[in-house]
Each structure stands twice: as C-alpha cells, then as structure tokens.
Amino acid sequence: MTDPINQTKLFELDNYFNELKCLFDNDKLPNKILLTGPKGSGKFTLSLHLINYILSKNEEYSYDDQNFQINEKNRSFKLVKNNTSPNFYLIDIKKEKKNIEVDQIRELINFCNKSSFNSKPRFILIDNHELMNTNSNNALLKTLEEPNDNIFFIIINNTSKILETIKSRCLFFKITLSQQESVKIFNKIVDKDIKSLINDDLISHYFTPGDLLNLYKFSLEKKIDLSNMKLKEFLLEIIDNHYYKKDVLSIDFIFAFFQIYFTKEINNLDNYSVYAKFVSSINDIKRFNLDIESLFIQLRHQIVND
Numbered sequence: 001m002t003d004p005i006n007q008t009k010l011f012e013l014d015n016y017f018n019e020l021k022c023l024f025d026n027d028k029l030p031n032k033i034l035l036t037g038p039k040g041s042g043k044f045t046l047s048l049h050l051i052n053y054i055l056s057k058n059e060e061y062s063y064d065d066q067n068f069q070i071n072e073k074n075r076s077f078k079l080v081k082n083n084t085s086p087n088f089y090l091i092d093i094k095k096e097k098k099n100i101e102v103d104q105i106r107e108l109i110n111f112c113n114k115s116s117f118n119s120k121p122r123f124i125l126i127d128n129h130e131l132m133n134t135n136s137n138n139a140l141l142k143t144l145e146e147p148n149d150n151i152f153f154i155i156i157n158n159t160s161k162i163l164e165t166i167k168s169r170c171l172f173f174k175i176t177l178s179q180q181e182s183v184k185i186f187n188k189i190v191d192k193d194i195k196s197l198i199n200d201d202l203i204s205h206y207f208t209p210g211d212l213l214n215l216y217k218f219s220l221e222k223k224i225d226l227s228n229m230k231l232k233e234f235l236l237e238i239i240d241n242h243y244y245k246k247d248v249l250s251i252d253f254i255f256a257f258f259q260i261y262f263t264k265e266i267n268n269l270d271n272y273s274v275y276a277k278f279v280s281s282i283n284d285i286k287r288f289n290l291d292i293e294s295l296f297i298q299l300r301h302q303i304v305n306d
Contacts (some may be wrong), residue, residue: 005081010049011185011209013042016173017068021161030171032144032153037175039158040210042185044127046175051123052077055087059121073294084273092127100132105139121150128165137163144169152199173215177208185209190216201230203295205260214253231261239300244292258299278302 002042010017023029035043052070053063060115061071079085089111093100108124116122132140144153144166155170177185186194186209194203197216207215224237235257238244245256262278281295 004044005048007048007189008070008072009188010075011042011188012181013046013175014068016046016048016175017053017065020173021053021065024050029152031147031151032155032170034155034157034162034167034172035169035175036157036160038208040208041175041177041182042209043156043158043175044125047082047125051080051088051125051154053145055085055120055123056078060092065187087122089119089122089124090127090224092189093131098131099113100126100128100136102135102139103137105143108145109139112143112151116150116253121152124151124153126153126155129155130161137166140163141169144266147282179203179207182207182209183211186212186216187214196227197227198200198226202234204225211253211256216254231257232306235261235303236300239296240302245295256276261285261303 018266019031020033021032028203035047037043049063049068052074055076056062056071056074059075061074063074076085076087080088083090089108091100091104094104095195112124126140130304133250141163147153153170155166182205183194189209194216196221198212202215203212215226217261222241222243224234226234229237231277234237236256238254243252249260258278278299281298
C-alpha cells in the first residue's frame with residue numbers, strides 16, 4: 001500500500017483543496033495554516049497536494065488540479081519524496097521517541113534562516129503537532145510570530161486539544177469525513193471492496209481511511225482473514241498471538257481496538273467503572289511504559305467473560 005508521502009491521488013478532499021488553492025491563486029493564502037481532525041483522515045496527503053500544486057506551477061508535469069493528482073514525473077514531487085527539496089521541510093515524531101523535541105524546532109529555525117535557492121515559496125509541514133512538548137511549542141510559537149518572507153507553515157493536529165496561542169495565529173480547517181467517505185477512499189486506494197475484506201463488525205464504528213488501511217495492512221502482514229472475524233475474536237487473536245509484543249510500532253493502533261471494544265460492549269452504568277479502569281490503564285501504559293503483559297492478561301480475562 002502507498003505511503004502517504006507517495007500518494008499521488010487525492011480522494012474526497014477536493015473541496016478543502018479547492019478552497020486553499022483559491023486562496024493561493026488570489027494571493028490570500030495565510031502563511032500559517034492549521035489542519036485538525038482525526039488521525040488518518042487525509043490531512044497529510046491534502047497538505048502535500050497543495051504544496052505540490054504551488055511548487056510545480058511552472059514546472060514540467062505540473063499538478064493536475066482537474067483530477068487532483070500529482071504527476072510522478074514532476075521534479076518537485078521527486079525532491080519532496082527523496083527529502084532533498086530546498087523548499088520543503090518536514091517535522092514529525094522520530095522513531096522510538098514520545099515527543100517532537102525542541103532540537104527539531106531548532107533545526108527548523110536554521111532551515112528558515114537560510115537563504116532561499118530559488119524564488120519559490122518554502123513550506124514547513126508539521127505532522128502530529130499534538131506530540132510537541134512545552135519547550136517545542138514555545139520555540140515554534142516564536143517562529144510563528146516572526147516568520148521569514150515567503151515561508152508557509154502547515155500544522156497538522158490530530159486532537160481537539162490545541163494551544164490557543166497556536167490556533168489564534170493560524171487559518172483553521174477541521175477535516176471531517178463520514179464513514180461512507182472513509183470507505184470510499186479505502187476502496188479507491190486499495191482498488192477492492194472493503195466488504196469482501198473486513199467484517200462489518202470491525203468497520204461498523206467510525207473509522208478514518210488511515211485506520212481502515214492500517215487494519216487491512218495488519219491483516220495482510222499477519223495473514224489474518226478479517227472477512228468473517230468479529231471485533232471480540234480479533235482482539236483475542238491479538239492477545240493469544242502476542243502481537244502487542246511483536247508490533248511495538250503498531251501498539252497505538254492495537255490499543256485503539258481495545259478502547260473501541262470497551263466503548264461498544266461496556267456502555268451501561270453498572271460496568272462504567274470497569275471500562276474506565278481499562279481505558280485509564282491503556283493510557284498509562286502508552287505514557288509511562290508500564291508492564292504491558294499483565295494488562296493484556298487482564299484484558300483477555302475481561303473479554304472472555306463479557
């Protein structure tokens with residue numbers, strides 16, 4: 001499946017793209033843009049398509065704004081893809097780190113202070129902004145207050161918790177998709193019907209296209225047939241095969257399914273304290289690297305006895 005940075009087609013987000021495109025074409029695009037919404041809803045892909053539209057304007061194989069598609073032969077696309085573009089800088093969480101650290105913002109500031117190699121605008125794309133710590137946010141705020149000429153910031157935040165000091169300085173867009181739109185995007189990217197791949201009980205909750213793609217990718221890697229597997233069976237499969245140990249990078253994705261289960265199955269007042277206990281334990285595990293094995297033993301016991 002295509003990595004988001006290689007996703008040359010934009011699906012179901014054309015209204016957002018056209019609004020941003022119109023602002024740029026009329027010299028009204030603010031130099032600070034904040035995109036919010038659930039993780040996996042396409043904010044990163046939308047940002048890259050807008051950036052390519054602007055950077056490729058006078059290049060060969062420029063952006064196709066009728067079909068919302070990047071031409072893979074386009075020079076700017078290749079440079080961004082290979083992380084060699086003088087007009088693009090990406091900030092994201094590093095592997096094995098819990099936060100976007102202040103050193104990353106200092107490197108960004110150095111990039112902003114360098115002379116431009118051409119007359120094109122430069123773009124700073126900050127993904128997973130919610131993972132910035134206090135020092136990182138303070139350093140970013142200073143940069144946002146006095147941006148260099150012809151530099152645009154696009155900040156992606158996947159939560160509703162956004163510092164007012166950041167939000168107040170940005171043009172704000174909330175990206176939302178219906179489940180039907182998410183399924184449609186999944187079908188187009190995978191070129192298959194999700195109904196033949198994943199049981200309704202797994203997709204009946206609200207999922208973003210990114211969630212659905214992660215689930216499908218996980219099933220392919222583990223050779224799990226999800227077409228007839230319900231949520232409860234899927235969770236027991238994860239526990240009994242110790243996938244939570246083997247897939248450290250997928251742990252947030254795995255935990256999300258357990259939270260979905262408790263939200264779905266334990267929704268009365270009598271069991272609310274049980275639900276709250278497990279959600280609290282999951283959040284503590286993610287924050288403090290606590291003993292994961294004992295938690296999953298408890299989770300299995302609860303699921304089997306529900």
